[in-house]
Amino acid sequence: MTAAAIPRYRQLKELIIRRISTGELRPRDRVPSENELVDSTGVSRMTANRALRELNDEGYVDRVAGVGTFVADFKAASHVLEVRNIADEISLRGHDHSANILLSSETPADAIAAAALHVNINAPLLRLRLVHMESDIPIQLEDRFVLPEFAPEFLQQNFAGITPSAFLSSVSPLQEAEHVVRAAMPDEETRNSLNMEDNEPCLVVTRTTWAHGQPVSFARLYHPGSRFELSGHYAPPGAEAASRRPEHGARQNES
Amino acid sequence: MTAAAIPRYRQLKELIIRRISTGELRPRDRVPSENELVDSTGVSRMTANRALRELNDEGYVDRVAGVGTFVADFKAASHVLEVRNIADEISLRGHDHSANILLSSETPADAIAAAALHVNINAPLLRLRLVHMESDIPIQLEDRFVLPEFAPEFLQQNFAGITPSAFLSSVSPLQEAEHVVRAAMPDEETRNSLNMEDNEPCLVVTRTTWAHGQPVSFARLYHPGSRFELSGHYAPPGAEAASRRPEHGARQNES
DNA sequence: TGCACTAGCCTGTATATACAACCTCGGGAA
DNA sequence: TTCCCGAGGTTGTATATACAGGCTAGTGCA
Numbered sequence: 001m002t003a004a005a006i007p008r009y010r011q012l013k014e015l016i017i018r019r020i021s022t023g024e025l026r027p028r029d030r031v032p033s034e035n036e037l038v039d040s041t042g043v044s045r046m047t048a049n050r051a052l053r054e055l056n057d058e059g060y061v062d063r064v065a066g067v068g069t070f071v072a073d074f075k076a077a078s079h080v081l082e083v084r085n086i087a088d089e090i091s092l093r094g095h096d097h098s099a100n101i102l103l104s105s106e107t108p109a110d111a112i113a114a115a116a117l118h119v120n121i122n123a124p125l126l127r128l129r130l131v132h133m134e135s136d137i138p139i140q141l142e143d144r145f146v147l148p149e150f151a152p153e154f155l156q157q158n159f160a161g162i163t164p165s166a167f168l169s170s171v172s173p174l175q176e177a178e179h180v181v182r183a184a185m186p187d188e189e190t191r192n193s194l195n196m197e198d199n200e201p202c203l204v205v206t207r208t209t210w211a212h213g214q215p216v217s218f219a220r221l222y223h224p225g226s227r228f229e230l231s232g233h234y235a236p237p238g239a240e241a242a243s244r245r246p247e248h249g250a251r252q253n254e255s
Numbered sequence: 256m257t258a259a260a261i262p263r264y265r266q267l268k269e270l271i272i273r274r275i276s277t278g279e280l281r282p283r284d285r286v287p288s289e290n291e292l293v294d295s296t297g298v299s300r301m302t303a304n305r306a307l308r309e310l311n312d313e314g315y316v317d318r319v320a321g322v323g324t325f326v327a328d329f330k331a332a333s334h335v336l337e338v339r340n341i342a343d344e345i346s347l348r349g350h351d352h353s354a355n356i357l358l359s360s361e362t363p364a365d366a367i368a369a370a371a372l373h374v375n376i377n378a379p380l381l382r383l384r385l386v387h388m389e390s391d392i393p394i395q396l397e398d399r400f401v402l403p404e405f406a407p408e409f410l411q412q413n414f415a416g417i418t419p420s421a422f423l424s425s426v427s428p429l430q431e432a433e434h435v436v437r438a439a440m441p442d443e444e445t446r447n448s449l450n451m452e453d454n455e456p457c458l459v460v461t462r463t464t465w466a467h468g469q470p471v472s473f474a475r476l477y478h479p480g481s482r483f484e485l486s487g488h489y490a491p492p493g494a495e496a497a498s499r500r501p502e503h504g505a506r507q508n509e510s
Numbered sequence: 511t512g513c514a515c516t517a518g519c520c521t522g523t524a525t526a527t528a529c530a531a532c533c534t535c536g537g538g539a540a
Numbered sequence: 541t542t543c544c545c546g547a548g549g550t551t552g553t554a555t556a557t558a559c560a561g562g563c564t565a566g567t568g569c570a
Contacts, residue, residue, distance in 0.1 A: 066562030201456030321532030
């Protein structure tokens with residue numbers, strides 16, 4: 001019966017998502033229990049369980065053992081922005097990525113880097129400053145500190161072929177990261193390195209990377225405000241149902 | 256056997272995550288098949304299936320029917336930034352949120368709003384401009400357009416008690432959204448509304464919201480660069496294993 | 511009236527079994 | 541030699557069954 005090739009647990013999920021998105025089921029409403037779904041749709045309890053469990057994992061519903069399943073409260077839903085690898089982002093736009101190294105040396109930690117990496121001020125760190133170019137237009141100034149113990153051979157890499165962040169995640173996958181994004185005016189040196197106009201602001205991304213519970217790298221990424229933007233598309237997961245998605249063109253100002 | 260109260264599928268997941276994070280299993284390596292896990296750990300195939308399936312959903316591994324399970328390639332992992340509701344963000348910091356309405360009227364669509372909402376220029380739209388205050392300090396200028404058909408009663412809401420975005424998501428949950436973040440200099444009016452210094456840049460978030468496959472609202476959110484930042488913490492999902500997480504303080508510049 | 515306890519529902523997990531679809535690889539036929 | 545096809549391994553789904561543990565409401569006792 002029913003549609004061919006669409007698994008029953010998925011049909012069940014879409015049925016419930018549809019009832020939520022049309023407003024038939026409202027936040028905090030009770031969702032049919034596993035046994036009620038068994039009776040009303042004829043699936044086995046394990047199949048109903050899988051449908052409801054996945055809806056729970058995806059944030060559509062909240063389940064409480066012994067009580068029931070309820071439509072989640074969406075008002076706190078926070079959307080997300082992607083922070084991609086700069087080289088991937090550039091090649092995604094069909095342009096060429098290259099990098100100019102400005103500085104590559106072992107330097108003592110300044111106050112900010114020391115705090116971020118949980119080391120003492122003046123502790124030795126590996127420092128790399130380079131400008132990422134998109135088809136020969138500077139698009140990002142990366143100023144990065146790395147804990148020497150984590151990747152002693154960091155500065156010896158050929159950063160024409162691999163970005164610093166890609167190299168670090170190849171040293172240890174499954175890193176945690178913390179990002180902060182803000183708008184700020186660049187200093188003289190940054191403005192010149194990025195070929196920026198007077199009075200043009202920077203989009204600054206600060207990233208601290210953790211591996212095995214320890215901070216291992218700290219980076220400040222400066223982007224010209226007129227040539228760079230972060231974008232992100234959020235869609236509720238698992239909903240093949242309705243929702244034609246908006247085309248997600250990687251817009252970029254030409255300048 | 257083993258630890259009490261930790262489900263076996265979860266123990267299996269953590270076992271495999273540990274093997275990945277220590278480097279014993281490297282990206283593209285083959286992960287033991289379900290039947291191999293059955294033989295080596297004594298669980299049933301359904302339990303092994305659940306462990307591997309969830310690792311697949313969480314992005315740790317890639318599964319191919321008929322072939323096997325392989326450690327995922329993490330180098331393309333894109334991190335995410337959260338864009339929260341401004342009122343939630345403020346109350347999360349323990350401050351008070353209030354809002355000053357600057358404009359509330361039906362206006363014809365300008366070129367940008369018309370393009371974003373897929374309507375003709377000069378089509379009637381509901382427009383709301385308001386300043387969000389954090390303990391009486393202006394923190395966000397929201398300039399929003401809403402499709403009248405979607406929420407005809409939009410302008411009649413009391414936006415002291417509910418933010419425009421929270422109201423819209425109560426009209427229809429499960430919205431899709433597209434965000435763009437950039438740095439730009441404010442115009443005169445914006446700078447005054449937000450009490451900004453001369454030469455201070457704005458962090459500008461542009462958000463288009465979709466419901467049922469149709470764009471329904473378009474907003475530009477201007478934030479003073481010196482008083483606002485976006486932050487996000489990324490941790491690989493499901494890994495209770497190691498990884499002490501960095502404390503995620505909601506930092507904010509004072510001034 | 512007030513309280514303790516239990517019956518009954520709910521989710522969470524674990525297993526054995528079954529079948530379908532897919533892919534790879536090697537053996538056998540042309 | 542080359543091509544086809546099938547055997548065997550792998551994932552994907554579906555079901556029936558079982559037991560544990562949490563929560564609630566209502567019964568019945570004090």
